[in-house]
Amino acid sequence: MTERPSWTRFFRVWVGLGLQSFGGGTATLYLIQRAVVDQQRWMSAEEFAHNWAMVQLAPGINLLAITILIGWKIAGAPGIVAALGGLLLPSIAITILVSATYASVSALPIVEAALQGVIPATVGLGLFLSYRLLMPTLSVSRREGRVSVAVSLALVVGAMGATFWLKWPVLLTLLLGGVLGGIYQWGSALRLSEASDT
């Protein structure tokens, strides 16, 4: 839509995004959207939303996938390198520094006690994250009816059981969850089309 921005500006925008994004996730996505759509006008809001939908299908970290896709759309392969490098290099350097400092102070009793508080806190944040991931999927299921909600919950509980009691390898559990979800949705789509044929 607009012409390609200069490389220094393009790189600087991504470095800024990488350094501002504390706590990750939704906040970072919002920052990227604001920068790319509102401030720099590199793409329209619709285009951004479409790209974000594509990203849901990609493996790995969503925020890296959207960065790759935007970099590609705006400036091709060098765009990917500049966007990813800008977003990641400063953050990676800081993460390594903090980890290294941490290793040298972790033996202090006060740090150990603080950590005994921080570890359960990350578990609490993990619970919140699970909730945030579960809710959109469940609300889609709710629109489809009770059976779909039951199937969704069964997949979550089934994966918990497979891990906790059956001690299945994680990959097997995940693949089976994907295949069962695919079969269920395909089956219900076929039933729907048969119902509308008769």
Add this chain to the structure above:
Amino acid sequence: MTPIDPITLFWLFLKASLFSTGGTGNLPLLYQDLLTRGWATDQMFAEALAIGQLTPGPTGLWVISLGYLVYGVVGSVLAAVAITLPPLLVLAISVAHQHIGGHPFVRGMIRGLSLAVIGVFLIVLSRLMPGPIPDWRAVAIALIVFLLALTQRIPVVVLLAMAAIAGIVLFR
């Protein structure tokens, strides 16, 4: 415990990222693979997750901290490369999606996968809690942080700082 071999370590990081989505979707697989080899401890996972929350960048960068704790700077570089490669598949997907994305099996599969990830994730979370018998102080901190996070009013850094202070008061 076998000594850490960097190529296998890289492959484990890559595999976990390849078969998961989101910043922490790779946690269950990494947890399984690194713990069974004796290359990482529960403690390292918990610490890496905490450091990942404290530092800037996507949440997924916790893996870089884990890489450092497991195998030093080389470990963190291996982890960084491993998490960058799988998202590149988004380029192929954006092309393929125009052909198969609407198929109900594909949509259902993605949904089933994300639900199974949540199930496994919940079990892994419960294992990060200290001890065989849950400590009431730890359970209380986890629940309070969960409830405060639900309000979405308090920045994560503040929540973690409060938890650290609670730890110093309760556990010393």
